Amino acid sequence: MEKVQREPLLVLDKNEEEEEEELQAQVDIWRYAFGFVEQAVVKCAIELGIAEAIESHIGPMTLFELSSTLKCDPSLLDRIMRFLIHRKIFKAIAISQDQDSLRSNLFSSTAANPALASHHGYAYAQTPLSRRLMRKGQRSMAAMILVQSSPVMQAAWHNLSAHVLANDNHPPFEIAHGEDFWHYTAENIDHNNLFNDAMACDANVTVPAVVKGCSEVFDGLTSLVDVGGGNGTAIHIVVKACPWIRGINFDLPHVIAVAPQRDGVEHVAGDMFVSVPKADAAFLMWVLHDWADEECIQILKKCREAITKEKGRVIIVEAVIEEGGKQGSLKDVGLVLDMVMMAHTHLGKERTLEEWDYVIKMAGFTTYSVKSIPNNVKSVIMAFP
Ligand SMILES: C[S@@+](CC[C@H](N)C(=O)[O-])C[C@H]1O[C@@H](n2cnc3c(N)ncnc32)[C@H](O)[C@@H]1O
Numbered sequence: 001m002e003k004v005q006r007e008p009l010l011v012l013d014k015n016e017e018e019e020e021e022e023l024q025a026q027v028d029i030w031r032y033a034f035g036f037v038e039q040a041v042v043k044c045a046i047e048l049g050i051a052e053a054i055e056s057h058i059g060p061m062t063l064f065e066l067s068s069t070l071k072c073d074p075s076l077l078d079r080i081m082r083f084l085i086h087r088k089i090f091k092a093i094a095i096s097q098d099q100d101s102l103r104s105n106l107f108s109s110t111a112a113n114p115a116l117a118s119h120h121g122y123a124y125a126q127t128p129l130s131r132r133l134m135r136k137g138q139r140s141m142a143a144m145i146l147v148q149s150s151p152v153m154q155a156a157w158h159n160l161s162a163h164v165l166a167n168d169n170h171p172p173f174e175i176a177h178g179e180d181f182w183h184y185t186a187e188n189i190d191h192n193n194l195f196n197d198a199m200a201c202d203a204n205v206t207v208p209a210v211v212k213g214c215s216e217v218f219d220g221l222t223s224l225v226d227v228g229g230g231n232g233t234a235i236h237i238v239v240k241a242c243p244w245i246r247g248i249n250f251d252l253p254h255v256i257a258v259a260p261q262r263d264g265v266e267h268v269a270g271d272m273f274v275s276v277p278k279a280d281a282a283f284l285m286w287v288l289h290d291w292a293d294e295e296c297i298q299i300l301k302k303c304r305e306a307i308t309k310e311k312g313r314v315i316i317v318e319a320v321i322e323e324g325g326k327q328g329s330l331k332d333v334g335l336v337l338d339m340v341m342m343a344h345t346h347l348g349k350e351r352t353l354e355e356w357d358y359v360i361k362m363a364g365f366t367t368y369s370v371k372s373i374p375n376n377v378k379s380v381i382m383a384f385p
């Protein structure tokens with residue numbers, strides 16, 4: 001009797017599992033069909049200046065206060081905000097009836113709209129995520145979102161499968177624009193400025209974390225060259241924290257031409273494949289992942305020639321892709337950036353520890369250490385000559 005009952009139950013369980021997977025797939029597939037919508041709406045929020053308006057308002061802001069400040073249609077803004085609140089980018093805070101009617105009456109033409117009735121009793125507030133949509137501020141990621149969602153960058157993604165099929169050294173960006181990322185950037189001043197600002201967003205978060213959590217990397221240094229340092233944000237943060245260090249920001253001429261003057265930082269234009277300015281140590285953040293192994297080895301050899309024998313070290317700040325290493329979401333960022341490298345750079349990639357070991361040793365360094373930066377996708381690799 002028992003046996004007869006158990007067998008059909010087991011079959012049923014398996015069917016139920018398959019059914020659940022089917023249902024989940026039905027939900028998940030929408031993310032892939034409409035994945036671009038999230039980025040587009042966030043870009044819209046940055047362009048409208050929603051986060052800045054709420055930040056400069058005293059207390060939470062009603063729909064009518066926000067639409068009046070932004071001078072936009074409240075019913076369209078209502079739907080944008082509903083989406084952003086659902087994604088937990090902004091918050092909806094309950095406000096008292098008195099406050100609500102007082103504030104809505106000030107905007108009586110729109111408060112009478114029955115389609116917006118659901119909005120009574122609520123006002124919008126910032127979250128840590130929405131503050132990152134402000135164009136200014138130490139944690140701003142606005143420039144990164146604007147550059148990645150720009151038609152210039154987006155065009156490359158349409159050529160990903162062509163690149164994978166052809167594997168002929170023509171990366172997706174080059175197929176889209178007829179030249180590589182760095183040449184295109186040199187010729188397009190707006191793209192150059194936006195890309196440099198985008199990279200500075202990440203430097204503003206990462207470099208203070210390196211100064212705080214891995215300060216030993218700067219021990220004993222009197223000079224430091226940031227190779228491929230962009231607009232000088234990273235080296236400026238280092239010299240402000242360690243004012244005894246003379247900072248050199250080294251990058252291509254078109255980047256140095258628009259880099260702002262910064263106390264304690266000398267800007268030098270050049271090509272890291274030719275030579276690197278001399279200093280006690282070299283700093284390389286998000287540079288080597290733009291290049292193939294052979295090019296990384298050339299860059300690292302030029303850095304090795306530039307640094308002093310005694311205090312010399314190369315400080316590499318990059319992702320280390322590890323199984324079971326960084327937590328789930330940080331590993332996900334690393335894998336996403338690997339796809340970005342495939343789309344935008346010439347054979348650049350995110351590397352595992354074994355891959356880092358290979359390029360560092362091939363460039364002639366004898367030893368190296370690796371330290372993970374807390375809450376960050378990157379690690380600090382210190383390579384010694
Ligand atoms: C991905 S960005 C990293 C910028 C900066 N290190 C950061 O993390 O914010 C790579 C940098 O390498 C620079 N670069 C590319 N080719 C270079 C070359 N041949 N010599 C010097 N810098 C170069 C780019 O201009 C760009 O600023």
Ligand SMILES: COc1ccc(-c2cc(=O)c3c(O)cc(O)cc3o2)cc1
Pocket residue numbers: 144202286287290333337340344377
């Ligand atoms: C954690 O947030 C981020 C997001 C993006 C990047 C980033 C680094 C790059 O070096 C890079 C690049 O070289 C080219 C590109 O198109 C995007 C990039 O994004 C870092 C940290």
